[in-house]
Amino acid sequence: MTALFETIMAGGPIRHGAYIDGRWVPLEGAMLPIVNPATEQAVGEIAVGSAADVDRAVAAARAAFPAYAALSAGERATYLDRIRALVLERAEEFAQAISREMGAAISYARNAQVPLAAEHLRVARDLLADYPFLSMHGTTAISREPIGVCALITPWNWPLYQITAKVAPALAAGCTIVLKPSELSPLSALLFAQAIHDAGLPPGVFNLVNGTGPEVGEAMAAHPGVDMISITGSNRAGVLVAQAAAPTVKRVTQELGGKSxxxxxxxxxxxxxxxxxxxxxxxxxxxxxxxxxxxxxxxxxxxxxxxxxxxxxxxxxxxxxxxxxxxxxxxxxxxxxxxxxxxxxxxxxxxxxxxxxxxxxxxxxxxxxxxxxxxxxxxxxxxxxxxxxxxxxxxxxxxxxxxxxxxxxxxxxxxxxxxxxxxxxxxxxxxxxxxxxxxxxxxxxxxxxPNAPFGGYKRSGNGREYGEHGLGEFLETKSILGFD
CATH class of the missing domain: 3.40.309.10 (Aldehyde Dehydrogenase; Chain A, domain 2)
Incomplete structure (x- = not known):
C-alpha cells in the first residue's frame, strides 16, 4: 500500500494538490471538499491551484519537451510499460479511490474503470513498435512529430480511464503534459501522478494541477506556452475552452456530450x-x-x-x-x-x-x-x-x-x-x-x-481518441521535399 493511498483513505487535507517538475508541490489556494456521493459526507479536502500554478507547470513542461521528444520510440514505450505495470499492481488502490470519490460500485471499479484505463497504456506502448513517424512518398519524407506541450482536462465520470486515454498517446507521441483532473474526483489522479513519479518519467514531462475549470482550466486553454488542449466534458465546458484557446491558435480536441x-x-x-x-x-x-x-x-x-x-x-x-x-x-x-x-x-x-x-x-x-x-x-x-x-x-x-x-x-x-x-x-x-x-x-x-477511434460528429466534439487515431492527434505533420 502506497503512503499516498494511506493519506487519501485517512481523509485528511491534501495540500500537495499539484505535481510539477517531478515533485509534489503545496498549493496555497482554497481547499475544496471531496464528497463521497454514497454518504454525502466529505472524505477529505484538497487544495486547488491558480493561473500562477499553471504558469509553473507549463514552464516545466516546456523545459522538458526537447529532451523527451528526442527519445526513441522504444524508450518512450519503456516508460509507458512501467506506468501500466504500476497501475495494475496498484489496481485495488485505484478502485477504492474511484469508488470513494465518484461512487462507482466497487465491482465496477475493479472490473471496468481500472483495467480499461490500463488498456490505453498498453495500446499506446504497442503502437510505438512500428508507428511510421517517418515515411517516404517518392523523394518526399513525411515526418510525424510531437506537437509540444499538451494541456489535458479530464472529467469526473471515468476519472482514471479518461486520464490514460489522453496521457498515454501524448507520452507515446513525445509530448509533455499539464493535466487538470476534475476537482470533483481528484483522488485517482493523485494516485496516477504517483505512479508516473515511481515509474521514473523525467521531471517536467508530466505535470498535474488540481483546480476548477474557470481558474485552472481556462488558464491552461489560454496559455501561450501550451500547443494543444484536449478536453472531455460538457458542451458548455468545451465551448469555453475553445473560446479561450482561439487567440493563440492552438489545437483543440473535444470529446463532449452525447444522446446515443x-x-x-x-x-x-x-x-x-x-x-x-x-x-x-x-x-x-x-x-x-x-x-x-x-x-x-x-x-x-x-x-x-x-x-x-x-x-x-x-x-x-x-x-x-x-x-x-x-x-x-x-x-x-x-x-x-x-x-x-x-x-x-x-x-x-x-x-x-x-x-x-x-x-x-x-x-x-x-x-x-x-x-x-x-x-x-x-x-x-x-x-x-x-x-x-x-x-x-x-x-x-x-x-x-x-x-x-x-x-x-x-x-x-x-x-x-x-x-x-x-x-x-x-x-x-x-x-x-x-x-x-x-x-x-x-x-x-x-x-x-481500445483501438477503435472514439469521438463525435456535430456538437459531440472534434478529434478522435484511442489507438492510432488518438496518437495522431498529438502529432504535427511535416513534409520534407527532396529528402531522398
Missing part, C-alpha cells in the same frame, strides 16, 4: 438485446457520454420491449457501492443528482409513459445521491428527454414505423458521439450503421475495442 441511439431492427433477438440495451445505457449509473439512452424499437414490438426493459431495470441492485452485490452506486455528485431528478420530472410533465423508476431515491436509501433506474416509453423526438443529455440511469424508448424512420430519429439530435444497431441480418445492420451520423457505432453489442 440504440436501433433495434425488426429481426433483432429482442430477448437478448433489450436487457443488454438497458444495462449498457445504465452502466456507470448512466454517466457515460456515449451511453445508448435512446432505444428505438419497431412500433409493433413496443409492448414486448416495454415488458423486457422494465423487468431488467426492476432487477438492478442499487445500493452501497462498497458491497459486491451492488450493480449501481450513487450518481457522482449533488449537481448531477439534481439534474437527473429535474429531467425525470420533465419527462413526466411532457407526457412520456413512465414504465419504472421515477423521482426520488430507491426504496431503503434515505441519503446519498442514489437515483431510481428509470425508463420512459412512447417518447417522441420533440421531448426534452429525447434531446438533452441527462447523464443518469434514464432510458427513453422511441417507437418507429420502418427502418428509414428509425434512421431519421437516430440522427435527429445535435449530438453524434455513439450509436448501436441490433439485427440478425448483418447486411441490413451494417447498412443502418453506415447511415447513423455518429463517430462510433456498435453492431450487436460487440466487445470493447
Amino acid at each position: 441511439p440504440n436501433v433495434l431492427l425488426p429481426d433483432a433477438d429482442f430477448a437478448r438485446v433489450v436487457p443488454l440495451g438497458v444495462m449498457t445505457a445504465f452502466r456507470n449509473v448512466g454517466q457515460s457520454c456515449s451511453a445508448p439512452t435512446r432505444m428505438l424499437v419497431p412500433r409493433s414490438r413496443l409492448d414486448e420491449v416495454e415488458r423486457l426493459a422494465a423487468e431488467t431495470a426492476d432487477a438492478i441492485v442499487v445500493g452501497d457501492p462498497r458491497e459486491e452485490g451492488t450493480a449501481l452506486g450513487p450518481l457522482a455528485n449533488r449537481a448531477q443528482f439534481d439534474r437527473v431528478q429535474e429531467m425525470i420530472r420533465v419527462g413526466i410533465d411532457e407526457g412520456a409513459k413512465l414504465l419504472c423508476g421515477g423521482l426520488g431515491r430507491p426504496q431503503g436509501l434515505a441519503h446519498g445521491f442514489f437515483a431510481r433506474p428509470t425508463i420512459f416509453s412512447e417518447v417522441t423526438t420533440s421531448m426534452r428527454i429525447a434531446q438533452e443529455e441527462i447523464f443518469g440511469p434514464v432510458l427513453c424508448i422511441l417507437p418507429y414505423d420502418g427502418v428509414d424512420e428509425a434512421v431519421d430519429i437516430a440522427n435527429d439530435t445535435q449530438y453524434g458521439l455513439g450509436g448501436h444497431v441490433q439485427g440478425t441480418d448483418l447486411a441490413q445492420a451494417r447498412a443502418v450503421a453506415l447511415r447513423i451520423r455518429t463517430g462510433q457505432v456498435h453492431i450487436n453489442h460487440p466487445a470493447w475495442d
Whole structure:
C-alpha cells in the first residue's frame, strides 16, 4: 500500500494538490471538499491551484519537451510499460479511490474503470513498435512529430480511464503534459501522478494541477506556452475552452456530450438485446457520454420491449457501492443528482409513459445521491428527454414505423458521439450503421475495442481518441521535399 493511498483513505487535507517538475508541490489556494456521493459526507479536502500554478507547470513542461521528444520510440514505450505495470499492481488502490470519490460500485471499479484505463497504456506502448513517424512518398519524407506541450482536462465520470486515454498517446507521441483532473474526483489522479513519479518519467514531462475549470482550466486553454488542449466534458465546458484557446491558435480536441441511439431492427433477438440495451445505457449509473439512452424499437414490438426493459431495470441492485452485490452506486455528485431528478420530472410533465423508476431515491436509501433506474416509453423526438443529455440511469424508448424512420430519429439530435444497431441480418445492420451520423457505432453489442477511434460528429466534439487515431492527434505533420 502506497503512503499516498494511506493519506487519501485517512481523509485528511491534501495540500500537495499539484505535481510539477517531478515533485509534489503545496498549493496555497482554497481547499475544496471531496464528497463521497454514497454518504454525502466529505472524505477529505484538497487544495486547488491558480493561473500562477499553471504558469509553473507549463514552464516545466516546456523545459522538458526537447529532451523527451528526442527519445526513441522504444524508450518512450519503456516508460509507458512501467506506468501500466504500476497501475495494475496498484489496481485495488485505484478502485477504492474511484469508488470513494465518484461512487462507482466497487465491482465496477475493479472490473471496468481500472483495467480499461490500463488498456490505453498498453495500446499506446504497442503502437510505438512500428508507428511510421517517418515515411517516404517518392523523394518526399513525411515526418510525424510531437506537437509540444499538451494541456489535458479530464472529467469526473471515468476519472482514471479518461486520464490514460489522453496521457498515454501524448507520452507515446513525445509530448509533455499539464493535466487538470476534475476537482470533483481528484483522488485517482493523485494516485496516477504517483505512479508516473515511481515509474521514473523525467521531471517536467508530466505535470498535474488540481483546480476548477474557470481558474485552472481556462488558464491552461489560454496559455501561450501550451500547443494543444484536449478536453472531455460538457458542451458548455468545451465551448469555453475553445473560446479561450482561439487567440493563440492552438489545437483543440473535444470529446463532449452525447444522446446515443440504440436501433433495434425488426429481426433483432429482442430477448437478448433489450436487457443488454438497458444495462449498457445504465452502466456507470448512466454517466457515460456515449451511453445508448435512446432505444428505438419497431412500433409493433413496443409492448414486448416495454415488458423486457422494465423487468431488467426492476432487477438492478442499487445500493452501497462498497458491497459486491451492488450493480449501481450513487450518481457522482449533488449537481448531477439534481439534474437527473429535474429531467425525470420533465419527462413526466411532457407526457412520456413512465414504465419504472421515477423521482426520488430507491426504496431503503434515505441519503446519498442514489437515483431510481428509470425508463420512459412512447417518447417522441420533440421531448426534452429525447434531446438533452441527462447523464443518469434514464432510458427513453422511441417507437418507429420502418427502418428509414428509425434512421431519421437516430440522427435527429445535435449530438453524434455513439450509436448501436441490433439485427440478425448483418447486411441490413451494417447498412443502418453506415447511415447513423455518429463517430462510433456498435453492431450487436460487440466487445470493447481500445483501438477503435472514439469521438463525435456535430456538437459531440472534434478529434478522435484511442489507438492510432488518438496518437495522431498529438502529432504535427511535416513534409520534407527532396529528402531522398
